[in-house]
Amino acid sequence: MYLVIGATAHFGRQTVEALHAEGHGVRALTRTPEKAALPEGVEVVQADLTVPRTLPAALDGVTAAFLVLQYGMDATALVEAAAEAGVRRIVFLSSGAVVDGADEQPDVIAAYHAGVERLIAESGMEHTFLRLLFPAINSLTFGMQLQGGDVVRAPYTRASFSAIHERDVADVAVRALVDEGHAGEVYDLTGPEALTQADQVAILAETLGRPLVAEDLDPEATRKQMARFMDGAFLDALFAMMAKAVDRPAEVNDVVRRIAGHPGRTYRQWTLDHAPDFS
Numbered sequence: 542m543y544l545v546i547g548a549t550a551h552f553g554r555q556t557v558e559a560l561h562a563e564g565h566g567v568r569a570l571t572r573t574p575e576k577a578a579l580p581e582g583v584e585v586v587q588a589d590l591t592v593p594r595t596l597p598a599a600l601d602g603v604t605a606a607f608l609v610l611q612y613g614m615d616a617t618a619l620v621e622a623a624a625e626a627g628v629r630r631i632v633f634l635s636s637g638a639v640v641d642g643a644d645e646q647p648d649v650i651a652a653y654h655a656g657v658e659r660l661i662a663e664s665g666m667e668h669t670f671l672r673l674l675f676p677a678i679n680s681l682t683f684g685m686q687l688q689g690g691d692v693v694r695a696p697y698t699r700a701s702f703s704a705i706h707e708r709d710v711a712d713v714a715v716r717a718l719v720d721e722g723h724a725g726e727v728y729d730l731t732g733p734e735a736l737t738q739a740d741q742v743a744i745l746a747e748t749l750g751r752p753l754v755a756e757d758l759d760p761e762a763t764r765k766q767m768a769r770f771m772d773g774a775f776l777d778a779l780f781a782m783m784a785k786a787v788d789r790p791a792e793v794n795d796v797v798r799r800i801a802g803h804p805g806r807t808y809r810q811w812t813l814d815h816a817p818d819f820s
């Protein structure tokens with residue numbers, strides 16, 4: 542039995558669906574089973590990582606687990622319960638911000654994910670870390686703006702990222718969960734091309750058949766506005782990462798092809814798959 546933790550979030554849901562499509566037994570952990578809307582045949586269980594007593598039943602009979610965490614969530618109880626339940630393997634969706642061997646991680650995003658990685662590594666279970674930097678689903682934030690016109694405003698529109706389709710993340714996760722040979726590995730996940738945010742808007746415009754335009758927002762003013770409802774240290778790390786990516790082509794690798802066995806899906810394909818989200 543494969544357990545997906547964070548099963549109703551983007552990457553968890555896609556991984557549940559991919560495992561189920563291959564015919565594997567899948568258990569989906571969620572705090573709200575009534576809202577899961579997962580494929581028929583998937584076992585949906587109610588559990589809460591902040592309530593340790595709910596975890597043993599969810600972990601019973603599980604051989605491998607895919608862990609998708611909300612930033613900042615304490616994974617200690619889960620990892621301890623998984624080890625005690627005899628889970629053999631954990632695949633963790635981590636962050637590309639993590640710096641291996643660093644005495645001190647560069648920011649709070651890297652520090653949080655490095656801490657979870659360390660916790661899992663010290664548990665004794667087999668583990669694989671999938672480090673994700675820029676998912677294509679970040680572009681969904683454009684949708685609200687496009688309801689009122691054809692201008693997408695964002696800080697650092699010249700920042701370059703190799704945006705990865707969530708289905709490619711899921712495909713790599715499935716192979717790391719199901720196949721042998723991935724224990725102890727760290728995979729940096731990228732899309733197949735480096736694109737600026739302005740490039741992404743141009744591709745989205747072609748898909749939607751709309752004359753979309755990307756305009757730069759002042760980063761500092763935007764950060765201050767967002768800090769009213771988001772963690773300031775997290776925003777500082779995020780904005781520093783974007784600033785560093787301006788006029789600097791993003792790294793592209795072949796991890797998806799090597800592990801999942803197919804080329805990574807392009808950003809254009811992502812826009813085609815998500816066109817209804819922008820209508």
